[in-house]
Amino acid sequence: SPNGQCLLTATSRSMTAELWQTSTGRRLAGLVGTNGEIRTLSFSPDGSRAMVGSIFAPARVYECEVCGSVEDLLAVANRHVPRGLTREEREKHLSP
Numbered sequence: 001s002p003n004g005q006c007l008l009t010a011t012s013r014s015m016t017a018e019l020w021q022t023s024t025g026r027r028l029a030g031l032v033g034t035n036g037e038i039r040t041l042s043f044s045p046d047g048s049r050a051m052v053g054s055i056f057a058p059a060r061v062y063e064c065e066v067c068g069s070v071e072d073l074l075a076v077a078n079r080h081v082p083r084g085l086t087r088e089e090r091e092k093h094l095s096p
Contacts, residue, residue, distance in 0.1 A: 012037075
């Protein structure tokens, strides 16, 4: 990703790309193409979207909010979790 926080990978003849967090090596998601083997992987310039292109179909675009800054991630969490995180949740999800 443009900020270096995420990495997209796919192997030869793969139908699924993997999204990884670079700081931990943790797999964040599997992203599938639309039809056939994956041939193209890319992030939008701001890192908010990931693109997975297959051999026989147009590319599929995924929202990739987890690859932004910590502030971006907190904004996403605030939209999805209508309460504050507990101390344990903060340590688990936000600590390096």
